[in-house]
Amino acid sequence: MxxxxxxxxxxxxxxxxxxxxxxxxxxxxxxxxxxxxxxxxxxxxxxxxxxxxxxxxxxxxxxxxxxxxxxxxxxxxxxxxxxxxxxxxxRRIVIAAPQSALSYILPGWLDQHRLQQRVEPYLRATSWLLADYFQALDRDECDLALCYWPRQRVSLDVDTSGFEYLPIDTEILVPVCAPDDSGQPRFALPGQRRQPLPCIAYHPRGLIQKVIEAHLMRLTQPCYLSTLNENVQTANIKELVIQGYGLGWLPQRVAQRALDSGELVRAGPARWNVPLEVRLYRRRAHRHPGLDELWQQLQETPS
CATH class of the missing domain: 1.10.10.10 (Winged helix-like DNA-binding domain superfamily/Winged helix DNA-binding domain)
Structure with a gap:
């Protein structure tokens, strides 16, 4: 029948x-x-x-x-x-990441774990704030989120109780600026109270700006800055800094080529550097059938 x-x-x-x-x-x-x-x-x-x-x-x-x-x-x-x-x-596993991580961290990470055919970058997420990534994970808009994270205690208005993460890398935010005619920093930290240094900052509600401010508060030496611009994407901050409008903190991976060429110089010594961790997050109650296998693979493979 x-x-x-x-x-x-x-x-x-x-x-x-x-x-x-x-x-x-x-x-x-x-x-x-x-x-x-x-x-x-x-x-x-x-x-x-x-x-x-x-x-x-x-x-x-x-x-x-x-x-x-x-x-x-x-x-x-x-x-x-x-x-x-x-x-x-x-269906490929969809990963969301900020623009700088998408350009400078994700390609190497995908190569290292041979995930180019399994993991797909989510290009709509490059200008999100930190909370946006967790909201997207919660509604299954993406399966993974690659996030910068503070290595020191910082108050973040994000509930991560329904998520788990793997630490996959580290990064350093370095203060940089355009050089003057003699090759010295045009805007050298810490600045002066009466002449604060022009600063190209990150979005005030973004993680990176909060981490930078928390780091500066922990230093014994005060820093005098005047914010000229606030931006979400690191590439925009880098461009304004290169053009000489002010100093800014950039991930070292993002700034390294411009530092090597002399297009940028460090605006201060190492104490002004801000350490970061790079984390891979997923929702515990996810729905992608292939994600557990990938997560197990990543846990067993050294970063």
């Missing part, structure tokens, strides 16, 4: 007419009639009263119709579920 025979019988029960049912099922009437006859032979009873117009189902046929509807519905739902499982298994 084939599923399509059951579908034929359901169509016949709805149309009460062999010709219309055959047309609906896209078969000839002789073929359709033969299938119904095979069903009756399989069940050992007459299912259709052919003496009435329109035709009717026998009591056995009415009972068989309920069975056909139950079976075909179960098959339909199972097919849909199997299709979803197949789609999920082939």
């Amino acid at each position: 084939e599923i399509r025979w059951l579908e034929d019988f359901i169509t016949l029960a709805r149309t009460r007419h062999f010709s219309r049912a055959a047309e609906t099922q896209n078969v000839t009437q002789p073929t359709f009639s033969r299938r119904i006859k095979l069903l009756e032979e399989e069940m050992g009873v007459t299912l259709v009263d052919r003496q009435t117009l329109p035709l009717t189902l026998t009591p056995a046929g009415e009972e068989f119709l309920r069975l056909c509807e139950q079976i075909t519905e179960r098959v339909r739902l199972t097919r849909e579920r199997i299709g979803q499982i197949a789609d999920n298994q082939t």
Whole structure:
């Protein structure tokens, strides 16, 4: 007995007419009639009263119709579920990251773990604030979030109780500025109370700005800054700093090439550097079928 025979019988029960049912099922009437006859032979009873117009189902046929509807519905739902499982298994894992991490950390990390074919960067996330990443994880907009994180105590307005993380790297924020004509920093820390240094800062609600401010508060030497611009993306801060508008803190990976070329110089000694950790977060109650396997792989592989 084939599923399509059951579908034929359901169509016949709805149309009460062999010709219309055959047309609906896209078969000839002789073929359709033969299938119904095979069903009756399989069940050992007459299912259709052919003496009435329109035709009717026998009591056995009415009972068989309920069975056909139950079976075909179960098959339909199972097919849909199997299709979803197949789609999920082939769907790439989506990772969100800020612009600087996306450009300077993620490519090397993907290469290291050979994940280029399994993990897909989420380009819409490059200008998000920290809380945005956790909200996106919570609503399954992304599967992983690559985040900078303070290595020292900083008050962050983010609830991470429903998430877990792996530390995958470290980074340092270094204060930089354009050089003057003699190659010295145009804006050297710490500045003066009466002449604060122009600063190109990060978004005031962003993690990096909070980490920088917390670090400066811990130093015994005061720092005098005047914020000229606030920006989310590191690339924009770097461009304004290179153009000489002020100093700014950049991830060392982002600043290194410009430092090597002399396009930028350090605006202060190492005590002004701000240490960061790079963490990979996921939601504990995630829905991606391939994420647990990847997470286990990352836990077993040294960073």
